[in-house]
Amino acid sequence: MSDTVKHKVVHFFVLVFVMWVVNSYANDVEIINAKAEKQHVNWTIHVTLKHSDTGWDHYADAWRVVAKDGGELAKRTLYHPHVKEQPFTRSLANISIPSGVAFVYIEAHDNVHGWSKQRYKLKLR
Numbered sequence: 001m002s003d004t005v006k007h008k009v010v011h012f013f014v015l016v017f018v019m020w021v022v023n024s025y026a027n028d029v030e031i032i033n034a035k036a037e038k039q040h041v042n043w044t045i046h047v048t049l050k051h052s053d054t055g056w057d058h059y060a061d062a063w064r065v066v067a068k069d070g071g072e073l074a075k076r077t078l079y080h081p082h083v084k085e086q087p088f089t090r091s092l093a094n095i096s097i098p099s100g101v102a103f104v105y106i107e108a109h110d111n112v113h114g115w116s117k118q119r120y121k122l123k124l125r
Contacts, residue, residue: 027052028116029060029108032087036104036124043095043124047076049108050087059083062109065095066119073097073104097124 033048051060059081065074076092097104106120 028113028118029063029110030087030116031063031106031108031118031120033089034106034120034122036122038125039093041096042093043097044091044093045074045095045106045122046089046091047106047108047120048087048089051082051108051110053081053083053086055081055083058112059110060108061111063090064107064109065092065097065122066105066107067101068103068105 028051030050031047032050035046037044037046045065047063049060049063053059059078061078063076063078064072067073074092074095076090078090082088101124103121103123106122108116108118110116
């Protein structure tokens, strides 16, 4: 194997390693579970999140309920980091969801990366 080929192979593995390290620190918020409860005409939604909160500089700071068309139906702001409480569950009550809607999506947010790519499909019963 020539020195040029060896050099390219080493660069390739260094690049793969750097991408792996960057991806490990990306740590979007993970939606572990969600549950919906009908409360008279409105809903209460309980969401369990997991995130590598490090403190005020990087933590999961919100989740929201989104309709099929992408419209936000409700948002739960998380006002402090949960460094030593992972995963954690928070609820939001009195959410108005139009009748006939069979499911909604839950999306999670952190104060560094924004909205996670993960969407959790929650069936309404």
